[in-house]
Amino acid sequence: MSTTAPPPDGLDHVDERLLRTSPLKKLLARPELGSVVGAIAVFVFFSLVADSFLRPSSLGTVLYAASVLGIMAVPVALLMIGGEFDLSAGVLVTSSALVSSMSSYQMTANVWVGVGVSLLVTLAIGAFNGFMLTRTKLPSFIITLGTFLMLTGLNLGLTKLIAGTVSTKSIADMEGFPSAHALFASTLTVGGVELKVTILWWLALVAVATWILLRTRFGNWIFAVGGGADAARAVGVPVHRTKIGLYMGVAFCAWISGQHLLLSFDVVQSGEGVGNELIYIIAAVIGGCLITGGYGSAIGSAVGALIFGMTSKGIVYAEWNPDWFKFFLGAMLLLATLLNAWIRKRVEATK
């Protein structure tokens, strides 16, 4: 070796040039910090203006609203970290529910058959999105806008063709309904608070997604394909497979959401789901995901969903006109994004 390499003893001792970082500063460097501050602010705000907001029953309602959104916000956040969008995610939930309902109604009288068929079809649509994206190299905005429109049309058209109306027939009297209902749409009572099972799904998904992102090779690849796809490809990361995997993750969660949608109401309205894709993206962005990819967290998306749940229900508890909800959501999005940008700048400046 010709270089004057210092002996590699610096592995254990802390570099003297590295000032001790306080735990606070470490916390500040987390992508979800802005959203946590926002969530606390929203919580305090509605606790003050709405008396019923702090009741245990309200907690269950708020968490339920957050979980329904949060289940989808998790994979959408991962996809965004991977540098892509999925505008078809909202209607894909409805498609998944419709496929499930109609295939069990038309083929057999067993709910579980529909649940299984729906999983396969939904994953196939996710794979289609990913495959089209990686094959054509068109922006994901265009590809998934196409799938969004096609699915919207298919949902309405096929439902009318098969069921004759815009909603499916009830599946409540079919075989397997109670067990499927228990898995996807039951209500648990914990300490007198009624909690929907979707909250468990949500928490589990956040935990699994966080594990994948931070502690697996696939997670490393997600950050890499979003932060620099060419650099990632150059060192041998399977960029295409990673992206297709992310779209199938969105599809998998759409399947969970779709089954919940179907099994909690027995029927599905074929026009539902339009517009939700943007709310998933909003939750991910509020949670600190960089819209250009390469940065963000699954926990952040959960906090974003929680802010959404608190705002949407808080307005009801405060007995305001719910028309104001969208205004609040928009203001929250702007504030959270500005806060995130400001924090990131400060953290990077101190490095």
Added chain:
Amino acid sequence: MTTDTAPLVELDDVSKYYGNIRALEGVSLEVRAGEITCVLGDNGAGKSTLIKIVAGLHRHDAGTFRIEGEEVALANPRDALDRGIATVYQDLAVVPLMPVWRNFFLGSEPTKGKGPLRRLDVDLMRATTREALLRMGIDLRDVDQPIGTLSGGERQCVAIARAVHFGARVLVLDEPTAALGVKQSGVVLKYVAAARDQGLGVVLITHNPHHAYLVGDRFVLLKRGTMAASHTKGEVTLDELTRQMAGGSELDDLRHELERPAAS
């Protein structure tokens, strides 16, 4: 110079066409262990095309490409990596937002545990990154900082250290000094030499004959997609190299054109 063993990488009369565009024609070069082969050329001379063939991003259309005497057609960058050819690109060597240690192991992450508990060996990754960089003489303050916060030269060095650590036998460097200042260029060239001294074969792509002459053993000059000249170090002087590189007679024409009209 020993010529009895097969070179690590050898291109013989290699050509590449994009549709009706001749990007590269009849280029030959060889890279030997412990030597630096410099590829010189102006913008559009075909340097990028050449690098993409060696790195496995594009397949050559004609000629032969041998790795250690064996004729190959690389399918993708992974294939090239598996054969010991690591490429460090000028601007896309790393993912800026990711921490140094994640970048260092990107694409070759070590794991521990089995089944669903199979996970990144984070402690090993952090320690190894630090150690490997120290061995190259790079002393980083914090391997957790996003690599985008490092200077351009440091980033190149991390990418070179990564290639060396993962057992590359041929290092392909795409204009490692192009965007750097004089001092930083010197630092990078020092690491290039360090890699050579560890027994690697190096392909150094550059348009700076001064940098090339400092470290190079062989020089290949590209011009408009063809090979204009090929020298070994003993055969050519820096002035001659610079002159050929700058276009030789074209430079004389340019000087003539730019000359102030004689005061009359």
